[in-house]
Amino acid sequence: MSYMDLNIAQKIIEGAQKKSNEMESNFCVSIVDPRGDLITFIREDGAPWRSVYISQGKAAASAAFMQPSGKLAEGGLNPIHQGLMGMLGGRMIPGQGGLPVYKENEIIGAVGVSGGTPQEDEEIAYAGINHAGCKTSK
Amino acid sequence: MSYMDLNIAQKIIEGAQKKSNEMESNFCVSIVDPRGDLITFIREDGAPWRSVYISQGKAAASAAFMQPSGKLAEGGLNPIHQGLMGMLGGRMIPGQGGLPVYKENEIIGAVGVSGGTPQEDEEIAYAGINHAGCKTSK
Amino acid sequence: MSYMDLNIAQKIIEGAQKKSNEMESNFCVSIVDPRGDLITFIREDGAPWRSVYISQGKAAASAAFMQPSGKLAEGGLNPIHQGLMGMLGGRMIPGQGGLPVYKENEIIGAVGVSGGTPQEDEEIAYAGINHAGCKTSK
Amino acid sequence: MSYMDLNIAQKIIEGAQKKSNEMESNFCVSIVDPRGDLITFIREDGAPWRSVYISQGKAAASAAFMQPSGKLAEGGLNPIHQGLMGMLGGRMIPGQGGLPVYKENEIIGAVGVSGGTPQEDEEIAYAGINHAGCKTSK
Structure with missing residues (x-):
């Protein structure tokens, strides 16, 4: 079974x-x-404080639903997503900038980024996953 | 680095x-x-008690997103704003009447007003910022 | 009926x-x-951020129980106080530094102070009440 | 004015x-x-998931009260600490393992550690602060 160790996570950050x-x-x-x-x-120095929470929320949403967090908000939130987000105390944020991380066809975690445009945020998440030799889908 | 001291804040109130x-x-x-x-x-004497909380919520929302709190609700709340507001325990209110405060191109805080129409609230916030020699955008 | 208008409140601050x-x-x-x-x-410039919340919590506790907030914690919290504090979403803080404000034998509000020692905080609350020509008990 | 940049923070981790x-x-x-x-x-690989939250809670408590988080629980929680923790949505944990970080006599942040005994947690926090050339008190 694949899993995300600190080493892979730090490669993604790199x-x-x-x-x-x-x-x-x-x-x-x-x-x-x-x-x-x-x-x-x-x-990063100079990143706004709200991004601390938003980046975590996007990562958590991507991990929970095993898909890009930006997909979750398309066409409005579906009630199941909304329900789960409420149940878990509001820790998920369904906006673009989070991507799931797959290795050997298994989900091993997710990355969430915040600080730029939603498009830039997602590009950074993708670059990190790619750099670590992982994928963002099966 | 600019910051909002009590003196500037009191000028805004004035x-x-x-x-x-x-x-x-x-x-x-x-x-x-x-x-x-x-x-x-x-x-102010006669202002409704709910405005105590609403004015603070608008100010907090403007500070967090560095923009007029009224902009946040335009076209419906976006899921990122909604997510962050949930994460932070419901301290933000995304309605017109809050404005960020800038000095020397840096955000130094925000003003939130409640008690009149949303339009009046925002006018008062603007008048305060202007009176203190600050701006509401870079 | 006496009540605390903004004018009295600002005298207390003064x-x-x-x-x-x-x-x-x-x-x-x-x-x-x-x-x-x-x-x-x-x-005041330089006051720690936690004091924003603690001063409000002491004021709220003094107002709710019509007594010095420091009294509430003596000998451990009583279960009624604890219950009410929970019911109201944790907005009260039962520590020294808050005093009720009386005028013409009626409670008109409370003052909460934070930033120094509990003893200093209470002295400041008292000085404010006194300066405004009010009392801290019937 | 001193502040904790990512570079200092990463030295503390190291x-x-x-x-x-x-x-x-x-x-x-x-x-x-x-x-x-x-x-x-x-x-670190193998650290329990609860330590994710506990380490953050200890760090937040140390930052808010500018002292070791272990001091906060000594002799039972004082009501002011308890009150503030409630107000801020339960983000603080007053147990040993968190230390404030000072540089040039100013608080620049805090470290929170979880995973071992409380004593070990605090030793690790201390080692990090020391390694980065900072102090844990004025």
């Missing part, structure tokens, strides 16, 4: 920061396990 | 009250720092 | 700040009505 | 991990700013 250096904004990057609990996190 | 004297309603005015924590607050 | 100038610490001062809702508030 | 390698348990280490918002975080 790749994310490399990408973020090409951009003007400063970012928060959260890596979580399949349960949505944090494995590692960084806030 | 300008807000001057404007409020031209109107019929009575208002609550909250001034918060960039993290959303209160710096100063007044409730 | 007296509190005069006293606070004699001390080394920086303080937050909250003035609330008998229901515990804020009338006015100031955070 | 020192904490060096110390943790001498111990049998696996740890979570949270670094927060003075307001209690996360700057960086790691969960």
Whole structure:
């Protein structure tokens, strides 16, 4: 069984920061396990405080529903997603910038990014996953 | 680095009250720092008790998202705003009447007003910021 | 019927700040009505952020139980106080530094102070009440 | 004015991990700013998921009260600490293992550790702070 160890998580951060250096904004990057609990996190200097929470919420939403967090909000939230988010105390954020992480066809966690445009956030998440040799879908 | 000291905050209140004297309603005015924590607050005699909380919620929302709190609700709440508001225990209110405060191109806090129409609330916030020699955008 | 208008509340703040100038610490001062809702508030430059919340909580506790908030914690919290504090969403803090405000034998609100030692906090609350020509008991 | 940038925070993690390698348990280490918002975080492989939250809660408590989180629980919780913790939505944990971080006599944040005995947790926090050239008191 594959799982996300700290080593993989730190590789994802490394790749994310490399990408973020090409951009003007400063970012928060959260890596979580399949349960949505944090494995590692960084806030780049100058990233807004709200991004601490938003990046974690996107990562948690991607992990819970095993899909990009941006997909969850398309066409309005569905009631099951909304229900689960309420049940779990509002820890998930269904906006673009979170991606699930797959290795050997198994989900091993998710990445959530916040600080730039939703599109930039997702690009950074993708760059991190790619840098670590993982995928964002089966 | 600029920041909102009590002196600036009290100038904002002064300008807000001057404007409020031209109107019929009575208002609550909250001034918060960039993290959303209160710096100063007044409730004019006769302002409804709910405005105590609404003015603070608008100020906190403006500070967190660095924009007018009225913008946040336009076209329905976006899921990221909704998510962050849930995560932070319902301390933010995304309705017109809150404005961020900028000085030397840096956000130094926000003002939230409640008690009149949303339009009046925002006018009072604006008058206060203007009176203190600050701006509401970069 | 006596009640705390903004004018009295600002007099209390004035007296509190005069006293606070004699001390080394920086303080937050909250003035609330008998229901515990804020009338006015100031955070002196340099006062810690936690004092924003603690001063309000002490004021709310004094108003609710019509006694010094420091009395409430003596000998451990009684279960009624604890129950009410829970019911109302944790907005009260039963520690020294809050005093009820009486005028013409009626409670018109309360003051809560935080930022120094509990003893200093209470002295500042008392100085404010006194300066405004009010009392802290019937 | 001193503040904790990502570079200092990562030095603290480095020192904490060096110390943790001498111990049998696996740890979570949270670094927060003075307001209690996360700057960086790691969960070592094998650390229990509850330690993710406990380490953050200890760090937040140390930051809010500018003292070791273990001190807060000595002799039972005082009602002011309890009150503030309730007000802020249960984000603080007053148990040993969190230490404030000072630089040039100013608080710049706090470290919270969980995963071993409370004593070990605090030793790791201390080792991290020391490694980064910071102090845990004025």
